[in-house]
Amino acid sequence: MVAKRKKTATEPRLSTASRKWKQAAESGAVSSGTAAVDAESFLNRVRELKREIESREAAKQRFILQQSSDASSAAxxxxxxxxxxxxxxxxxxxxxxxxxxxxxxxxxxxxxxxxxxxxxxxxxxxxxxxxxxxxxxxxxxxxxxxxxxxxxxxxxxxxxxxxxxxxxxxxxxxxxxxxxxxxxxxxxxxxxxxxxxxxxxxxxxxxxxASEKGIVVGRVTFQEDGDLIDCTRMGVGGKAIPPYTDRITNITSDAEFILLVEKDAAFMRLAEDRFYNRVKCIIVTAKGQPDVGTRLFLRRLKRELHLPILGLVDSDPYGLKILSVYMSGSKGMSYDSANLATPDIKWLGIRPTDLDRYGIPEQCRLAMTENDLKTGKDMLEEDFIKKNPAWHRELSLMVKRKEKAEIQALSNFGFQYLTEVYLPEKIRHGDWI
CATH class of the missing domain: 1.10.10.10 (Winged helix-like DNA-binding domain superfamily/Winged helix DNA-binding domain)
Incomplete structure (x- = not known):
């Protein structure tokens, strides 16, 4: 007999709405709107995160000023x-x-x-x-x-x-x-x-x-070469992020945070459900590995709007690698990391610990390939991962279990589980690292 996994103090206690959704899914009675989103009840955690990030940014600016007169920075x-x-x-x-x-x-x-x-x-x-x-x-x-x-x-x-x-x-x-x-x-x-x-x-x-790749939708407006763009009126497809980001001006928003999504499929689910209207946010995707245009645009949003960024990626080494490129830059363009990197992105999900916590069934979990395992082990040796203990623990668990899962695994509970339950639960409890 397999012992039940003990809940740790760091795990959020799932709401009644989440348990009801799972029960409804098992009985085949899931319907849209099972979990109502009361934005004010959980956005306080996002606002706390915003204050923390602003404090860290101030400390970073002080470090940059000190380095400007340091001989080592000239190297x-x-x-x-x-x-x-x-x-x-x-x-x-x-x-x-x-x-x-x-x-x-x-x-x-x-x-x-x-x-x-x-x-x-x-x-x-x-x-x-x-x-x-x-x-x-x-x-x-x-x-x-x-x-x-x-x-x-x-x-x-x-x-x-x-x-x-x-x-x-x-x-x-x-x-x-x-x-x-x-x-x-x-x-x-x-x-x-x-x-x-x-x-x-x-x-x-x-x-x-590079050719256009990234897409944005949600609570942000800007002018693109003189034309006013309102990203709440871009439908399910969203607005293509232009490669000439220097032509974007007058960025305004009433969003509380930016949701950075790895894949197009999850982006479409969020856009169709108008998640950005229920929870004021901006949703961005580069459909996989980020291009320069999307990285520049994300950095512009962060710099001008001062919003926290929450990352939603697959629970596999490549999802984590994608987040690391956004955050600390790519090795191929390390010379331009000051302009392209957007630090302080929080890993919201899907994380390895989420697989048990949210009851992702075995048929939705995939065995990691040898290449997956090699990538995961190599990333565990990266300075970026070593200096982030919470990320290191999650990646170590992934490699140890040799299993991964896509964001779409949540659809096992219903097509709208992502927007109705998973994201509201994660944000309400501040369950990011």
Missing amino acids: RIEVRELDCDQVLAELERVILSAAKSILEGRGLSYKVPRRSAGNQEYVEELERIVLKDGVAIRNFASVASVRKTTIMTRVLQLVHELCTRRIHTTKRDLFYTDVKLFRQQTESDDVLNDVACLIGCTRNSLNVV
């Missing part, structure tokens, strides 16, 4: 937003330096900051990954680097053309300007990041953007 590479004229000036400086090197008989070469994992570090006080000052020399005369040097020269030329003409293009269009040279888009994308590092600007400053 990090931080890029900034530049306008077209500033980018052109830096591009021409790089090319003139290369031309001088050729004329002096030293050949064509570029000194490029190294973006490898060994040249990165996680700074706990900043809560993000930063790039250290290591550099690599790319020499046209070297067989090992001749190809990358050629691609870099071509990308520098293309970016110069874009900034001169004051136009934007997508990464895909950039690749198609010289397919035979680039061969694969990953090669032109990689060098584009190198060029941003070389010049000392954000990637968006190069006027090269």
